[in-house]
Amino acid sequence: MISKRIGIVEDIVDKSENLDDIRVNINGEVQRAYNFPKMTGKINIGDKVLLNTTAVELSLGTGGYHFVISNLDNMESSLTEGGHIMKLRYTPLQVKVDSVEEQGSIYHDEFEKFESLDNMPVVVGTLHSMLTPFVASYKRNNPNKKLVYIMTDGAALPIYLSKNVETLKNKGLIDSTITIGNAFGGDYECINIYTALITAKEIIKADAVFVGMGPGIAGTGTKYGFTGIEQGPILDAVDKLGGIPIAIPRMSFADKRDRHRGISHHSLTILGDIVNVAVNIPITLYDGENMEVINRQIKENKLEEKHNVKYLENLNTKKDLDYFGLKVKSMGRNYDQDAEFFEAASTAAYYLMEVCDDSRRENNQ
Known part of the structure; x- marks a missing residue:
């Protein structure tokens, strides 16, 4: 169901606190990928990354690029420090958020x-x-x-x-x-x-x-x-x-x-x-x-x-x-x-x- 490949980061085309537009080398071919640093860690040139390549292999339009599952050289992430509500629930990438409704919220x-x-x-x-x-x-x-x-x-x-x-x-x-x-x-x-x-x-x-x-x-x-x-x-x-x-x-x-x-x-x-x-x-x-x-x-x-x-x-x-x-x-x-x-x-x-x-x-x- 998920196609995965290992790639090496060759270039960082655009970088922000929320999204990195990067180029990765997969078996000698340079391809586009996105990294969400709050989820999957900061990226540096030369890092080895585990990629979800499913959308590209399906030739999709929107979403038709690789996504970093994990930076194997930097396993840290910082999506949130508080909260008890999970999103992407019961998946390997489930994330914790501070929702406005939960009991500990000021709202x-x-x-x-x-x-x-x-x-x-x-x-x-x-x-x-x-x-x-x-x-x-x-x-x-x-x-x-x-x-x-x-x-x-x-x-x-x-x-x-x-x-x-x-x-x-x-x-x-x-x-x-x-x-x-x-x-x-x-x-x-x-x-x-x-x-x-x-x-x-x-x-x-x-x-x-x-x-x-x-x-x-x-x-x-x-x-x-x-x-x-x-x-x-x-x-x-x-x-x-x-x-x-x-x-x-x-x-x-x-x-x-x-x-x-x-x-x-x-x-x-x-x-x-x-x-x-x-x-x-x-x-x-x-x-x-x-x-x-x-x-x-x-x-x-x-x-x-x-x-x-x-x-x-x-x-x-x-x-x-x-x-x-x-x-x-x-x-x-x-x-x-x-x-x-x-x-x-x-x-x-x-x-x-x-x-x-x-x-x-x-x-x-």
Whole structure:
């Protein structure tokens, strides 16, 4: 199940406290690998490392590089000094974290006192690449409002793998991060989506929240066989706790697969069959055939009968990204190659501001 090889570190291309991008020599061939120093120790050129080579051998896209299992010349790691909650449980790489809910936490009592999210807006995506355009549009218009990112365990488990999160935090565009389930490495660690939402509201005092998986997604081409299906239960959780659930539809007219043309079959399945409550679905307005395709999909899947579908004009996505010097890519395509995908996430930010934000609504009256 796991392919393992021994390699020698030949080069360290990029290095940080959370992620090392290295080159390793495996039987005379130099290949790319990632090391998480907090988990598997610091790396030096010449070190002998044990590598998980499974993804490369399977020719995967996201995650298609080697990962250091252990630095055989440095066995020390320093993920956390406290905490009693395990993530990656019952695996050789299980890690100990200090979760906000546990009995020894200074925040423990907050969860017993919690009553409601009080209409806190929560935007839920299905791909990690939706995060950057949403954040750019929201923060350009609301630079002083507190935005929290909750990363699920639907794809990458270490938040350190995300260059998007690193960039957005360094630019001050994400105020705090929370990792849930078996995902780890956020500013706050939570056991599930419910306690993460409570943490965002009561502990971090968030004005808005974005929820979505880390880099990567698993799909099988079947109706229910994809990790993005988590969007449905998450939207249900937001509603259950008294928040405003906002769903970003996966949208594309560049994807060559018919099932992802217009509104992806992933979104149609989630919004048509999986989510149990009425949610808000922002849709970007377009001219011509693309809009006809979207309208037909909404009608055929009866989305307007089940949810609040809101159409918004949005010509600002690229301007918002450029304002912060941000680049985006999804499924190998950049903004110019797949504008509709990124605009869907950006439009969710404008929906939040125009419909959910009381101060902006009052200013527009």
